Amino acid sequence: MAEARELAVRWADLLDGAVAPTLTRAQVEDLLARFTPGLIAAVRGTGDATVARDAAAALVAANYRDPLAVYRSVMLICGELFQSTYPNTAAPDYLDARDRAVAVAAEFAAAFTGDLRTAALAEQETTLAAALTAAREAEARRQLSEARFEAIFTGASVGIGTIDITTGQVVDVNAAMAETLGVPAELMPGRSVAEILGPANIGHAFEEFQRLLSGEVDRFRVETEHTRPDGGHATIDLSMSVVRDGDGKPRFLIGVTVDITERKLLADRLWHDAHHDSLTGLPNRLLFLDRLASAEPPVGLCYLDLDGFKDINDLRGHTAGDRVLREVATRLLGTVSAVGGMAARIGGDEFIVLVDRCDADELAKLADEILAALAVPFEVDGQPMVVGASIGTAVAATAPTAADDLMHAVDTAMYRNKSQRGARQSYGPRGR
Known part of the structure; x- marks a missing residue:
């Protein structure tokens, strides 16, 4: 219907600049037009509000990962969509319709948060798997694989560091790891993890690291709060694993860090808005x-x-x-x-x-x-x-x-x- 198509076009206008999607403008409009009839029906009380979850999943799949995409979509649902559907504030079910619009927006925000986290964690798992694979190949086929690992290690957007399994001292870190921890990369090699982290950050993640060094576990993954030396705070998704040679002997530890501070703040804000x-x-x-x-x-x-x-x-x-x-x-x-x-x-x-x-x-x-x-x-x-x-x-x-x-x-x-x-x-x- 014309009303739903016009809403899809306006929605696409609002999403312009929020991210670089994988679709053309015409494809974005067609994508949104699949959901606008259902959103209108949900606000009117003749449809199911869970259509907003399908819309959120489709946007995340189309590479809309920016907080602006959530904000502008929620504003569209609670603003233009609701006002065009209920232009008369004296309508007998005006207040109920407004509550339905808020419920639809909450469904969208909650689904967007969950789908965004799932997508981000899948990307991180892929990066960690690539780093581990390259590290193992470095021992098995040194001449060829070391160059690959070095390229991944140096250019990765996530933090990567290697640790001597016998001493617990840092061997090397990339620029992304140094930026995440707030410590210059040249100051970390040869120092223990405890010394680099400092007393304020010795907690559950460090306990898991000690278990890794002792051989109790082969890998762990935690979400931890980190205080940088300059007083700044970050939420970090940390994964660490033991890298073994062809005979199964532990050779070194590899750690991968992702600064998820902004993602965590967005998730917390969306959770608050949805509840x-x-x-x-x-x-x-x-x-x-x-x-x-x-x-x-x-x-x-x-x-x-x-x-x-x-x-x-x-x-x-x-x-x-x-x-x-x-x-x-x-x-x-x-x-x-x-x-x-x-x-x-x-x-x-x-x-x-x-x-x-x-x-x-x-x-x-x-x-x-x-x-x-x-x-x-x-x-x-x-x-x-x-x-x-x-x-x-x-x-x-x-x-x-x-x-x-x-x-x-x-x-x-x-x-x-x-x-x-x-x-x-x-x-x-x-x-x-």
């Missing part, structure tokens, strides 16, 4: 359910639904409504953090609070404190307004095994409180 509400910054339903699964009993839940919030959207507009939701989140955090609880937004104007090791009396007190915090008037376009709230509570005496049943119980309690309109359920809008 938090974009409007309020609170944990979303996905992170809440993960936290619920590991909660320590007795587990207390407060299910919170705002009363009269639709009136704010109708009378003041969605921008004002968004400001109220952000302020509600701030007040919830201020109240819940005092008891070590977790507050999450699970959709629209619905929030939920989880507290570990909480009995019924403590939970009732917390619910009152939440309602008291929300009773303070909100400033909306210069005018005070009180947003009412209904709260349902439930306590699980044992570790939750059926999250759906517990959620249903607390949801039912909330709606029962809403219908009763008791003192702990709703304050209503402020009179003038």
